Amino acid sequence: MRILLLSTGLKLGGAEQQVAALARQFVAMGHAVAVVSLTPGRDVTLPDAATLLQLNMRKTPMSMARALWQLRAFVRNWRPEIIHAHMVHANLLARALAAIADTPPVICTAHSAREGGRLRMLAYRLTDRWASLTTHVSPQGRQAMVDAGAVPAARITVMPNGIDTLQFxxxxxxxxxxRSELGLAEDTRLLLNIGRLVPEKAQTLLIDAFARLKADTATPARLAIVGEGPERPALEQRIRQHRLEGSVTLAGMRRDVAALLNAADLFVLSSEIEGMPLAVGEALACACPVVSTDAAGVAELLGECGEIVPRGNAPALAAAMRKALAAGQGSAAEQAARRQRIVSRFSLEAIAGRWLDCYASLARRSPATRTEPA
Structure with a gap:
């Protein structure tokens, strides 16, 4: 099958990593894949066999029109059998393309429980007719879009992210x-958070909770936050306020996330807003204990394999972290259960297979409307 994956960008966010993971899996399964990014730059790893096009779109009417025209020309020449868009800007551009040109079926996947405000929800609603299917990565996110009037309930379904259980x-x-490279003593507990340094990830709350943990326990502990973003100065200030310079590390972007998850004694998610947090699934796939806020998509991933606390509650997060550290890694059976939950329900291979079934079903129902290459 010829699959076009259209993404708003290819930086190191969860949605972008999912696009790259699907591209790698589809290529490994023998399919032809093109990846089109609206914005420049690429941090994720794509397969060598995939065709890559970057539209370098900016937020100006002229640039958007030019990107739409470039995408139209690419679709006419590359001739995909399905267009699968990811994230709001790519979703809307794919629908605009379907409105002005003959295209294969268009699938639009939303990755956040808060896709945007009223204008974005209105844009989704007005362009819904040009999407063959809209999906969301979590039930909460799906319901949020239905409640906002962005899409009728009958035209949006849930398709979770896939976790690469071979890598993780x-x-x-x-x-x-x-742990040796990080300079950790054998008895030092490493708490790990992975995510962009942005307000919705609430890492200031995590630092506050960690300060409470340090004050209430004699167990040596360090917190590492992996990621980059505009909140770095605020996080650095919060670390100084709590005098945690020797205990909290802003580790920046890392390519060794699987190794870090293995090194960790506890993964902590502090987010206010998520869609389906890949890092939680990746931690479980590495058998790492997890404590998380009740952001969208977390409950489906964790099940009974971790502890969930209310968002925005530093004392509750600190208490859950303290309890998890006291319990340690758990028994061999508990560790196996964490990984098995991801392998059995959210493996990349299984999710990619579900997508291919979806693509084939839509392609069978769609008339052959694609234009011959110019």
Whole structure:
């Protein structure tokens, strides 16, 4: 099958990583894949066999029109059998394309429980007719879009993200090496958070909770926050306020996330807003204990394999972190249960297979409207 994946960008966000992971999986399964990014720059790893086009779109009418025309020309020449868009700007551009040209079926996937304000919801509603299907990565996110009037309930379904369980798996050797490189003593507990440094990830709350944890326990502990973003200065200030310079590290962008998850004694998600947080699934796939706020998509991932606390509640988060550290990694059966939950329900192979079934079903129902290459 010829699959075009259209993404707002290809930086290191969760949605972008999912696009790249699907591209790699589809290529491995023998399909032709093109990845089109609206914006420049690329941090995710794409397969060599995938065709890549970056439209370098800016938020001006002229640039958007030019990007739409470039996309139209690419679709006419590359001839995909399906267009699968990810994130709001790509979703709307794909629908605009379908409105002005003959296209294969268009699928639009939303990745956040808060896709935007009233104008974006209105844009979704007005362009819904040009999407063959809209999906969301979590039930809460789907319901939020229905409640906002962005899409009728009958025209949006849930399709979760897939977790690469080959890359993210328990690895004792990687744990030893990573902890040694981080300079961690054997009895030091490492708490790990992964996410862009933006307000919706609420990492200031996490630092507040960690300060409470440090004040209430004698157990040596360090917190590492992996990611970059505009909140870095605010987080640095919060670290100084709590005098945690020696205990909290803003680790920046890292390519060794699987090793870090193995090195960690606890993964903590503090987010206010999510869609389906990949890092939670990746932590579980590495058998790492998890504590999380009740952001969208978390409950479906965790099940009974972690603890969930209310968003915005630093004391509750600190208490859950303290309890999890006291419990340690858990028994071999508990560790196996964390990984098995992801392998059985959210593996990348399984999710990619579900997408291919969806693509094939839509393609069968769609008339052959694609234009011959110019």
């Amino acid at each position: 798996r328990p690895d004792p050797a990687a744990r030893r090496i990573a």
